Amino acid sequence: MLVCVSVVLLYICICADAFQLHFGECPVYFYERCTHTESVKFVLSTKTNNETEFFILDPLNPELPKHFNRLIPLKIVVHGYGGLDIDFSTATVIETYEEVGYNVITVDWQPLAQVPCYATAYMKTWHVAQCLSILVVSLMPLGINPKLIHVVGFSLGAHVSGLAGNNLQKVLGKSFYRITGLDPALPFFATLSNDWKLDKTDADFVDVIHTSSGTFGKLEATGHVDFYVNGGVLQPACLSKKYPPLCSHIMAGLYFAESIKSSVYGGKSFIARQCENIVHYFLGLCDDTQKLTVMGENAYYLTRGTFFLETNDKAPYALGFKSSYFKNGRLNPNKTSTDNCSKNDVNTLC
The missing domain is CATH 3.40.50.1820 (Alpha/Beta hydrolase fold, catalytic domain)
Known part of the structure; x- marks a missing residue:
């Protein structure tokens, strides 16, 4: 059994399964x-x-x-x-x-x-x-x-x-x-x-x-x-x-x-660099030698913190890095390539 009452734009419906409110076209269901x-x-x-x-x-x-x-x-x-x-x-x-x-x-x-x-x-x-x-x-x-x-x-x-x-x-x-x-x-x-x-x-x-x-x-x-x-x-x-x-x-x-x-x-891959907060990022205070990690499906589950990254303006969006870009888990400042960083390198070094 369904009973509905209209009050201006508010519709109230009571049935065996739910109590429904409709604000114009917008439904809200209770006890459904x-x-x-x-x-x-x-x-x-x-x-x-x-x-x-x-x-x-x-x-x-x-x-x-x-x-x-x-x-x-x-x-x-x-x-x-x-x-x-x-x-x-x-x-x-x-x-x-x-x-x-x-x-x-x-x-x-x-x-x-x-x-x-x-x-x-x-x-x-x-x-x-x-x-x-x-x-x-x-x-x-x-x-x-x-x-x-x-x-x-x-x-x-x-x-x-x-x-x-x-x-x-x-x-x-x-x-x-x-x-x-x-x-x-x-x-x-x-x-x-x-x-x-x-x-x-x-x-x-x-x-x-x-x-x-x-x-x-x-x-x-x-x-x-x-x-x-x-x-x-x-x-x-x-x-x-x-x-x-x-x-x-x-x-x-x-x-x-x-x-x-x-x-x-x-x-x-989408390679991101750790930085303390968004204010430091916009002020250019992030350290280029900070920890790197991967964003997306292959994000490493032990990663903790706040990271920033840039992308292309059209697909493919990821910039990536070569494995040679990493040294002891940090960015190697002597390298400037933007090629891909392999999954194994990312999980162990980034």
């Missing part, structure tokens, strides 16, 4: 279950015989296809505001993971994140995170341990990932192996406690990529390692665009997607 719902869907994609297949998972009772290969890493990807129809950043990451052959679960919560409903989308991040947590717990009897799961979230999706990790910590005493935050959203997340935003306690390793700090993305460092690309504010590829801050926000996913391809097919 995490199963048999169109508001949050979990889409598993697997690659067999060079073809990608898709399966809808019930978070309370997920069924994996018979051909599901548990030896292939599982990636969970969470989109941001607007959903995958307009979130080009997340869509590119998902497509790249599928292309190279990973198992991918896409968290599709588009009905709750639709434009122009940012405020209500923010309010529902906790619900999406709760459903994601339930799915992860339900997957454990099927042989999938959260300690082996890498979650990638863009913008609002980064905070959904963090909230889900926080839930797992409270319920299981353990969380995901890794969460990658792609330019975590700033609006409404500026002064909240760690329980309500992505932070380094939400997974064993949290790496954050900043590309539009102070506008769409958060400025402060919130992970075990934070990467500020081109200062973390405006990206070179966006300077001629109609709205550079929004373009810069989207670039976080494009950089990360490029790093996924490079990790599989080879190519230049």
Whole structure:
């Protein structure tokens, strides 16, 4: 039974499964279950015989296809505001993971994140995170341990990932192996406690990529390692665009997607240099001999601190370094090449 009452632009619907408020076109659902719902869907994609297949998972009772290969890493990807129809950043990451052959679960919560409903989308991040947590717990009897799961979230999706990790910590005493935050959203997340935003306690390793700090993305460092690309504010590829801050926000996913391809097919890496803070970076006070590390898919899980890097203004964006660029874990000032730094050198020296 569904009963709806309209008061000006506010619609209130009461049914057996949920209590719903609609502010104009913007929905807010209360007490909604995490199963048999169109508001949050979990889409598993697997690659067999060079073809990608898709399966809808019930978070309370997920069924994996018979051909599901548990030896292939599982990636969970969470989109941001607007959903995958307009979130080009997340869509590119998902497509790249599928292309190279990973198992991918896409968290599709588009009905709750639709434009122009940012405020209500923010309010529902906790619900999406709760459903994601339930799915992860339900997957454990099927042989999938959260300690082996890498979650990638863009913008609002980064905070959904963090909230889900926080839930797992409270319920299981353990969380995901890794969460990658792609330019975590700033609006409404500026002064909240760690329980309500992505932070380094939400997974064993949290790496954050900043590309539009102070506008769409958060400025402060919130992970075990934070990467500020081109200062973390405006990206070179966006300077001629109609709205550079929004373009810069989207670039976080494009950089990360490029790093996924490079990790599989080879190519230049995103090499970042450690610096104390963003003020030192803009004042030119960063030491050229400071520690270097890799940003992106191959980020080293023991890396800690704040790092800065530059990119090209068009794809491929990574600049890279040769292995000869490193000496005792630091940049060799006598070398000036910008060729690729091999994975082995990066993990041991950078």
